[in-house]
Amino acid sequence: MRLLGRNNSINVKKVMWCAAELGIELERVDMGGPFGGLDNPDYLAKNPNGLIPCLEDGDLVLWESNAIVRYLVAEYGQGKLGSDSAANMARSDRWMDWALTTLANPFRAVFLNKIRATDATRDEAAMEAGRVACAKHLVVLDDALGRQAWLSGESFGVGDIPLGCYAYGWFGMDIERPELPHLAAWYERLTQRPGFREHVMIPLT
Numbered sequence: 001m002r003l004l005g006r007n008n009s010i011n012v013k014k015v016m017w018c019a020a021e022l023g024i025e026l027e028r029v030d031m032g033g034p035f036g037g038l039d040n041p042d043y044l045a046k047n048p049n050g051l052i053p054c055l056e057d058g059d060l061v062l063w064e065s066n067a068i069v070r071y072l073v074a075e076y077g078q079g080k081l082g083s084d085s086a087a088n089m090a091r092s093d094r095w096m097d098w099a100l101t102t103l104a105n106p107f108r109a110v111f112l113n114k115i116r117a118t119d120a121t122r123d124e125a126a127m128e129a130g131r132v133a134c135a136k137h138l139v140v141l142d143d144a145l146g147r148q149a150w151l152s153g154e155s156f157g158v159g160d161i162p163l164g165c166y167a168y169g170w171f172g173m174d175i176e177r178p179e180l181p182h183l184a185a186w187y188e189r190l191t192q193r194p195g196f197r198e199h200v201m202i203p204l205t
């Protein structure tokens with residue numbers, strides 16, 4: 001099984017971390033960013049969006065990182081990471097969808113301007129608007145984590161994975177952050193997990 005995508009992408013990180021949690025061997029191939037290759041016809045035949053990540057597992061070629069994570073859990077999870085019941089999976093799905101539909105866009109505005117932009121290209125207004133929007137959305141997450149230890153329910157699960165990757169970026173950037181104690185405590189628990197340390201906690205670039 002192979003995952004195509006550079007290791008510093010949040011969407012690649014979530015798949016690699018999920019595979020590590022499940023004990024799956026997953027070879028990663030550098031693509032995208034400085035490695036390029038996403039506009040090659042061969043790659044576009046696999047993912048016509050020209051984006052990473054893309055999973056190859058036998059005949060299956062799959063893009064969209066959350067779909068890949070769900071596939072790994074369904075195919076190889078044997079009920080782990082909260083995949084033992086439809087209700088538990090739905091609890092996780094809710095946060096996975098929320099990450100993409102609600103948090104991803106404002107987070108990207110902060111991350112790209114803070115980490116990837118140069119002084120010449122940085123859009124301070126967009127960065128600040130993104131930061132304010134993220135801070136507002138993260139109150140919802142903090143509130144949920146005040147009532148349950150994990151986003152997946154009583155134990156760590158697949159619903160914690162995408163937002164854990166965003167949390168690493170949020171806490172790792174030199175930005176103003178509101179006090180969100182439950183979010184901070186959950187993040188601290190994530191940093192104890194070997195798969196998170198290996199695949200997510202790498203320099204922000």
Ligand SMILES: N[C@@H](CCC(=O)N[C@@H](CS)C(=O)NCC(=O)O)C(=O)O
Pocket residue numbers: 009010011012031032033034038050051052053063064065066
């Ligand atoms: N919704 C897609 C988003 C994919 C995406 O935007 N990938 C970015 C990296 S995080 C990408 O391919 N950027 C171009 C590049 O790396 O060259 C997913 O979750 O897989």
